[in-house]
Amino acid sequence: MHNSQYKPIIEALVACAAECEHCATACLQEEDVKMMVRCIQLDRDCSAICRTTADALARDSDNAKVFLEACATICAACGEECEKHAAHMDHCRACAEACRRCEEACRSLAGLIY
Amino acid sequence: MHNSQYKPIIEALVACAAECEHCATACLQEEDVKMMVRCIQLDRDCSAICRTTADALARDSDNAKVFLEACATICAACGEECEKHAAHMDHCRACAEACRRCEEACRSLAGLIY
Amino acid sequence: MHNSQYKPIIEALVACAAECEHCATACLQEEDVKMMVRCIQLDRDCSAICRTTADALARDSDNAKVFLEACATICAACGEECEKHAAHMDHCRACAEACRRCEEACRSLAGLIY
Amino acid sequence: MHNSQYKPIIEALVACAAECEHCATACLQEEDVKMMVRCIQLDRDCSAICRTTADALARDSDNAKVFLEACATICAACGEECEKHAAHMDHCRACAEACRRCEEACRSLAGLIY
Numbered sequence: 045m046h047n048s049q050y051k052p053i054i055e056a057l058v059a060c061a062a063e064c065e066h067c068a069t070a071c072l073q074e075e076d077v078k079m080m081v082r083c084i085q086l087d088r089d090c091s092a093i094c095r096t097t098a099d100a101l102a103r104d105s106d107n108a109k110v111f112l113e114a115c116a117t118i119c120a121a122c123g124e125e126c127e128k129h130a131a132h133m134d135h136c137r138a139c140a141e142a143c144r145r146c147e148e149a150c151r152s153l154a155g156l157i158y
Numbered sequence: 159m160h161n162s163q164y165k166p167i168i169e170a171l172v173a174c175a176a177e178c179e180h181c182a183t184a185c186l187q188e189e190d191v192k193m194m195v196r197c198i199q200l201d202r203d204c205s206a207i208c209r210t211t212a213d214a215l216a217r218d219s220d221n222a223k224v225f226l227e228a229c230a231t232i233c234a235a236c237g238e239e240c241e242k243h244a245a246h247m248d249h250c251r252a253c254a255e256a257c258r259r260c261e262e263a264c265r266s267l268a269g270l271i272y
Numbered sequence: 273m274h275n276s277q278y279k280p281i282i283e284a285l286v287a288c289a290a291e292c293e294h295c296a297t298a299c300l301q302e303e304d305v306k307m308m309v310r311c312i313q314l315d316r317d318c319s320a321i322c323r324t325t326a327d328a329l330a331r332d333s334d335n336a337k338v339f340l341e342a343c344a345t346i347c348a349a350c351g352e353e354c355e356k357h358a359a360h361m362d363h364c365r366a367c368a369e370a371c372r373r374c375e376e377a378c379r380s381l382a383g384l385i386y
Numbered sequence: 387m388h389n390s391q392y393k394p395i396i397e398a399l400v401a402c403a404a405e406c407e408h409c410a411t412a413c414l415q416e417e418d419v420k421m422m423v424r425c426i427q428l429d430r431d432c433s434a435i436c437r438t439t440a441d442a443l444a445r446d447s448d449n450a451k452v453f454l455e456a457c458a459t460i461c462a463a464c465g466e467e468c469e470k471h472a473a474h475m476d477h478c479r480a481c482a483e484a485c486r487r488c489e490e491a492c493r494s495l496a497g498l499i500y
Contacts, residue, residue, distance in 0.1 A: 058172040061212075061216070062168055062172075063216075065213050066216050072305075077306060085297070085445065085448065088447075093438065096434050099434060100434065102176040103183045103431075106424075107431045110456050111435075111456065114452050117449070117452050121449060186423045195414045199332075199333065202331055210321065217317075221321075231335070232338055282404055286400040289444070327404075330407035330433075331408065
């Protein structure tokens, strides 16, 4: 049954979406917001595609591979940007980790779909 | 910190969204799809508002109460419909439970916001 | 047929969502981003609920009134904040207008639903 | 200014999302719903990615190309399925047309982004 098979990756996706939404908000509270603009923009993209991909898996979509590959690409970009600020900002470190975990989960599952 | 405070309800919201997406798909596989049309329609509504509300909480939205109250109302409607089919269909039983849990979580949190 | 009946309001909703996404991005480019934080946060909420409400109308949702009322409330809050910056920022002026138009359209239609 | 440049494609995207939501609902009203299951499933995917892509363009996303290519692929699949029912069902004909127009717009714009 798909629901149990997809459960861990759906969890990685929704965890990543939540970290991205939170990271964007926390970035807006930083003293130097200008430095965080690219991070905020990528957070917005990443949250949207993670959430959309989670829904697609939950509905057992025939387009799962398309969603997963787009999601992995965007998670990688967001994770890379957050990583740059990870040493000084907890929200970016948590977000970078969630992005990496989500990217890997997406790539693994996409690789299993013909 | 809001992230830890909101964590359980965000989990209830995303779990409910996933159950609703899955329930709609499973309803489409039932022999008598006609009987499930209202359930599918409510699943679509409920998934959308749960996901939107989860994002709003994760971003620490000032409109949290508005999202939560709309979400509770729609979870109640969806849970009530799924309940009717719960005796014969696992996906509706699981969805009804997720809706009830989510509705309660939304109402509790909404009640704490002035 | 619902599609033609709802067409103008769906247009107001998706126009408002697009203006909000654009306004948030444009606010991040402003010199004094700190002053725009509340605007960006409300833009994110407003875009999400407008898009969710547009989908709900397009699917002829039984919960249309719930979505419309939540949407009107959030459009009002976003429009009010954007209005404060409208004299100096084109994106806020355009967004404030889109929010007002959308709020009115939502309230009108919600009033027609028992 | 991006807003005017992207306006026609955002319109194609939100029009396609609305047709897909409407088509799924109308399919559920058809006598032989079983025959429409694949169409409904693809409508759900297509609505989600169109809406997500519209938001991404409106926010001037650096990942625009990723969203556009995923969107074009899913629009093509949905349009192909709707086309099969276009002779007998107005909602599928309208949806197939919206998908084709949206697919083309996505491919054109994706081709312009390095």
